[in-house]
Amino acid sequence: MTRVVLLGPPGAGKGTQAARLAEALGVPAISTGDIFRANIAGGTELGRTAQGYTSRGALVPDEVTNAMVAARLDEPDVAGGFLLDGYPRNVAQVSELDAMLAQRGTSLDVAVELTADTEVVVQRLLHRATVEGREDDTEPVIRHRLDVYREQTEPIAALYATRGLLVRVDGLGDVPVVTQRLLAALREAA
Ligand code: ADP
Secondary structure (H helix, E strand, C coil), rough: CCCEEECCCCCHHHHHHHHHHHHHHCCCCCHHHHHHHHHHHHHHHHHHHHHHHHCCCCCHHHHHHHHHHHHHHHHHHHHEEEEEEEECCHHHHHHHHHHHHCCCCCCEEEEEEECCCCHHHHHHEEEEEEEEHCCCHHHHHHHHHHHHHHHHHHHHHHHHHHHCEEEEEEECCCHHHHHHHHHHHCCCCC
């Protein structure tokens, strides 16, 4: 179980859990949101393109995101597996990821959905805004990101379920407790 996709609404704790899971599994965590933020901070052309979308909670165009992920999957540390956080995020990206992996002679092992109640995640993100100051953590943008998640990302959980690849894990609880739940779910899926 080393080729893993982590799904879940904004604020479910994907980033925190992705880092902990990746460490436990010995694979890199690849967060598209983090890569975009690093490019925005670094003032790259990719960053300038992305910021027009991320700042309002819209998805960055697929061709931009897909190319970025494909390049990341060619880096040597991905040879033994990966944990994708924030990708795929719509049905078209699912097909694109399938194609990318097929081209590299491999495929996905499991998709894990971290679930969390909407009002809980809004409160978590509003709190995070006061700590981290992320540009997209204002209430209207948070609500928009949640709408985008419901409309575009949630359907891909059903798609992975029909392939028998989906496991769901409750994202509410202390960080280490949720990590243990995730590791148990991955063991069970193996
Ligand atoms: P969150 O899950 O809290 O919304 P992320 O850090 O995963 O935050 O993503 C931040 C932003 O980066 C998204 O709102 C979106 O604009 C952009 N982004 C991240 N991943 C993708 C993706 N796979 N496709 C398109 N845009 C993306």
